[in-house]
Amino acid sequence: MRFRFASALAVLCLFPLRLAGQDTIPTGVRVGLTYDPSTRPGVFITAVAGDLVDSVRAMIARNLDFGDRLTVVNAEAGPPPAGRFNYELYGKLGASAVVQAAMTRQGSLHVAVHDVAAKRVLNVGDFAFNGAADFSPAWRMVVHRASDEVERWITSIRGVAATRILFVRDQRLWIVDSDGANLTPLGVGGIALSPAWHPTGRYVAYAQMADDGTHIVVRDLTTGQSRRLTDLGGSNITPTFSPDGSTLVYSAGDDGTDLYAVSPFGGDAPRRVTFGRGTPTSSPSFSPDGRKIAYISGRPGHPEVYITDADGTNAELLTEAPSGDQPYRANPDWSPDGRAVAFTSQEGPNLQVMVINMRDRRIRQLTGDARNEDPSWAPDGRHVVFTSTRSGAKQLWVLDTESGRTRQLTRGAGAARMAAWSPRMEQP
């Protein structure tokens, strides 16, 4: 038994060397790497040369796996390959691409992607760590960005590893990397709710409880400075930024609420966007072109998803309930590609995450196990983070809306909810 295991390990370790040594197959007709969205092409990730070999390789492998567009074909790494690549052998292993990474002396991560069918290097890139300490959040973000580029080189669609997720736990704001690592409190005092990201990823807005009600606060993540945006007391909740970042829309009011638009950096007085006539109106979410807003209104007698032009005209019921039905619908989030709006809907005794196609208005149920709510789209328009009780307590889960695959993002004590997926982080 021990002999078998040792043999297997030896084969694994020698594999890249064997591959490197057999690169003698003549090149024929070039067949380039063509990504088919309905498949998950295989990717072989070689070991990474340098001190942090396993960590970088493991991170890239995990990120590509979480991206749900590629299949990592080798679970183990073995030593880094030397010499020329044996593309045919990688092809036999089921790999369409090979990712080769190395730590450079200049303090950057060098990544090369090989097209197995074409037997050539598809793309290379250097990702500078800029002096970030090993395994620090900034260092990890550089590796995530490299993973996202690898995914883009192979599939033409950039990954979402270099993103973060804001959420509420025990009435405090927390932030976590998209792979579940680097969980840290945001350091905001008082009770905070409904976080939202600015499109640059530099600012976040949230509702904060105060003695005279709840206020909208905008926080600069770079400087750590916060600024209260609303002067009047009462209920000021569920902020969201416009896609160009120039407008913040939130819900405000006492006897019934409406949506108001304001500059997130001061200036104009809040401008009313909706007129709910005493009914609750909340949870705005902009369309990616910034021309429309999806929101929740109680105008039909129960909460439903509406859409309106950003200037307040053409308010229209989006989710039509069957006659006599009184469902609860909440938390709409417009997908970054503009094609769908995800929302929470009461389905029988539980809440479930649904998605409505904006072209034909067809509704599709995305979840079914336990109670699921508060969806928030990833920048790729494919993954959704949401709150679920499927593991017992309320935790955040990530769902691939195309394959239905889910993974648990948060663990630990305290209910995690109200997640907001960040845009891609361009800077560490």
Added chain:
Amino acid sequence: MSRRFVRVLIAPAVALAAGACFATRGDVRTLQNDIATLQAAAIRAARADTQQAVQLRQIYQTLGAVSDSLRLATSTLQRFQGDVSMSMHGVEQQLLSIQELTGQSRKQVDALRAQIEARAAEQAPAAPLVTPTGAAAPSATAPGAPSPGPYQLMELGRQQLARGATSAARAAFSDLLAQYPSSDLAPEAQYWIAETYASAGSAVEADSVFALVADRYPSSERAPVAIYKRAVALKVAGQTRQARSLLQQVLDKYPKSEAATLAAALLRDLK
């Protein structure tokens, strides 16, 4: 001088003291009567005070009762007002719900009409596409195909716009206007032509067509919205004075429209 003066004063004082010492019995009785009278008067006064206090207490009690009654009446009135207010709010909410349901029903009826038109068109022979001026119109439907009805064209245009196909949507709305200029949907079609330009980022074209909606169909529901849209575009372009003028126009001409509520809010913002 002073000694003589003292002597003069002492003499009457001694006479007076001697007089007092020699008071008669009648004087004493008179004095006793006076004292008794005074005591009786004092007792009467005390009784009167007690009665007044009692009366005051009674008055206070009566006032308290009146106050309680008033408080009760006020509370009842407030409760009644609250009930009425709640009822009114409830009625308002119900009206709002009915409005929403009516809106939904109208949309469903329109969709149904579009389906009926589609079925009718399948059975009818193809009609030539001709504009009111006799010129050939750019068509959203295939040449030779049965001519779709106004609701069908409206549905088609909205679907295309939802897909982001602004040119195809515009063609459908233009077909509707060309073939059914007197249709109830004509103002809608004109309005959505403007929206196709706005969606495509053609602000100048959108503005001109929005102006056409207000000018050509001033009594339609779309007229105040079209003017408001022009005002918003002008505000974005930094032409505040013109924007204010259009917003005021919405308030003056269409004070009861939803666009007027939006216009009032934006006007406050611009002042």
